[in-house]
Amino acid sequence: WQRDKLVADWCDFNQVNFIEHPSNGVVRKLRTRDDWKKHRDKRVSAELFPRPSKLPSPNDCQSDEIPTMDQLGLDARVLENRPKPGEVAALATLNSFLNERGRNYRKGMSSPITGEVMCSRISPYLSAGCLTIKQVFHHTVSRQRQVKVDPRSADNRGFTSSLTSFQSRLAWHCHFMQRLEAEATMDETAINPELDELLNRELDQRKFIAWRDGKTGWPFFDACMRYLTATGWINFRMRAMLQSVASYTLWLPWQATGTHLANLFMDYEPGIHWSQVQMQSGVTGINSVRAYSVGKQSTDHDPDGEFIRKWVPELSNVPAEHIHEPWLMSQVEQEQYNCRLGIDYPEPIVDEKSARKAGISMSYKAKGDAAVKRRAKIVFDIHGSRSRQSGRSRN
Ligand SMILES: Cc1cc2nc3c(=O)[nH]c(=O)nc-3n(C[C@H](O)[C@H](O)[C@H](O)COP(=O)(O)OP(=O)(O)OC[C@H]3O[C@@H](n4cnc5c(N)ncnc54)[C@H](O)[C@@H]3O)c2cc1C
Incomplete structure (x- = not known):
């Protein structure tokens, strides 16, 4: 500005x-x-502007040749x-x-x-x-x-x-x-900085790399991350899950994970992206705490494991009864389905249920802080939707 x-x-x-x-x-x-x-x-x-019938250009205006991607040293992804x-x-x-x-x-x-x-x-x-x-x-x-x-x-x-x-x-x-x-600094600073400070997330490299590479050991999550990496697009709910798992379940700082997603999205739009990253990480103070469960998304949206098997080929022989939680397979089943845990496919990076629960409870606690609540009022005045749906996740 x-x-x-x-x-x-x-x-x-x-x-x-x-x-x-x-x-x-x-x-x-x-x-x-x-x-x-x-x-x-x-x-x-x-009204839309009418299409111009011609675009006049100044006389004698010469153009240089438009450089190719190679000349610019760029590689198409x-x-x-x-x-x-x-x-x-x-x-x-x-x-x-x-x-x-x-x-x-x-x-x-x-x-x-x-x-x-x-x-x-x-x-x-x-x-x-x-x-x-x-x-x-x-x-x-x-x-x-x-x-x-x-x-x-x-x-x-x-x-x-x-x-x-x-x-x-x-x-x-x-x-x-x-x-x-x-608020032009939304890619670096939370719109509720007091809340973000209290949450105090840490960049654990082991967790970050597993999250980034789609090797968390949670099949549906890994399938979504790999699909996004391969295509540059994924639907809203899965974007929300990718971000919320990073922030609530793995307790990673949203700036690092949001930057990685921004690089993957073919449709990166900073205003939408950083607003959503902050909302799905619970650092606005004006939105409800919503931590997606990979287990629930997996059974709701890929009950037979068709999507998982396509994007996580390590699990291609695992039947539907084990596809959402392969870590529950016995040694014999792992051999039978060519999927040895810790060798062919990782063990879960953390126990999802307890880590997610801990993330939710730390978030509620921080949200109740007096300074956080004061800031939330200011945030609402500047940014809050005036429509009736304001507390929801949008989609
Ligand atoms: C963590 C996260 C990051 C996101 N980053 C981006 C981004 O960088 N660029 C981007 O365009 N969208 C982003 N979104 C919003 C949404 O996921 C995409 O707009 C949508 O998936 C694009 O696919 P579509 O065009 O088929 O959407 P459709 O569902 O067909 O919607 C049509 C259009 O409406 C707008 N739209 C849809 N959902 C939302 C939403 N929740 N918030 C704001 N606008 C919306 C988009 O412009 C979209 O193209 C993000 C969502 C999350 C949870």
Whole structure:
């Protein structure tokens, strides 16, 4: 913000016309959150600018050749199912969601298996600037109007609730980006620093490396981390689990684990990312303590172990009855299923149940501290959502 003000002053002094054309919901110079939603809604619902018929350029303006990745010394990260780049591909992805893939969005978004298809998958296009939130909003509104005419028709069935849910998420996108506008140091400092200090998490290298490499010994967790590493994307609930396990169960500092996730995400968007990292680590003081249980997510979202076996091949012969807790297999079973614990696949890095419980109880204790509560009030004034859902995890 200070930098931007200096640039504006410089332009003013040098008589350069400096005009900002905001394409997202971030509102500058806001003193409180109270009116933010009004500004945001007005901005995204304003008419889209017409496509320019031509882009005039100054005469005799020569361009150097655009350097290749090699010339810049950059390597493209090898990703499975890398999305096609560009606006045409972005709009095709959005339209396939609005007209086909999104029918069971609400039900399908939570599992990494169904989420891959049923979530919109527009996030990398938004963060790379191939689509604006305003464009997505307008396309969604026009589909909502179409659905409203005949919500029970074969083409429209299921879409009413999907699209309402999707619109809420587009609003969250802007809500979290606004947080970074108000607090630019969110990648380093917790928005409730008193709470973060009391939690006093430590960077235990052994735990961090197991977490980072998807070698914790918790099959579903490892499958999710490896899937994310290979593809650059995973659905919301699994992102929340990856972060919350790091912070609550392994008690690792959120700055280190959040930076690792940021490097993996193809759709890294700092405002959303650091807000979510802090929320899922319980350092805001205004959100409920929510520590995901790997065991529960595993049985809820991959009951037969199909996803686990695909991404953790060490467990490919382990049957469904042992796939969620392979450490309970006898020696004979380990030999039988080609999965010797501590040799082919790690023993659990810690006992999940007791470590998670300890993390939750330390978090509640710290949250009750008087200075933490005082700070939480200030945090709410600056950052809190004014909608009724404010205490929930968002998704
Ligand atoms: C720890 C953590 C880190 C995250 N980091 C990022 C990030 O760097 N970049 C990013 O775009 N999203 C991030 N998210 C939010 C969310 O997981 C992704 O936006 C979503 O999974 C992207 O997939 P999609 O486009 O198919 O989502 P859809 O479910 O189809 O949602 C459509 C769009 O709504 C927005 N959205 C959806 N959920 C959220 C949410 N909970 N908060 C804010 N906006 C949301 C996104 O722009 C998304 O593209 C993070 C979530 C967590 C828990």
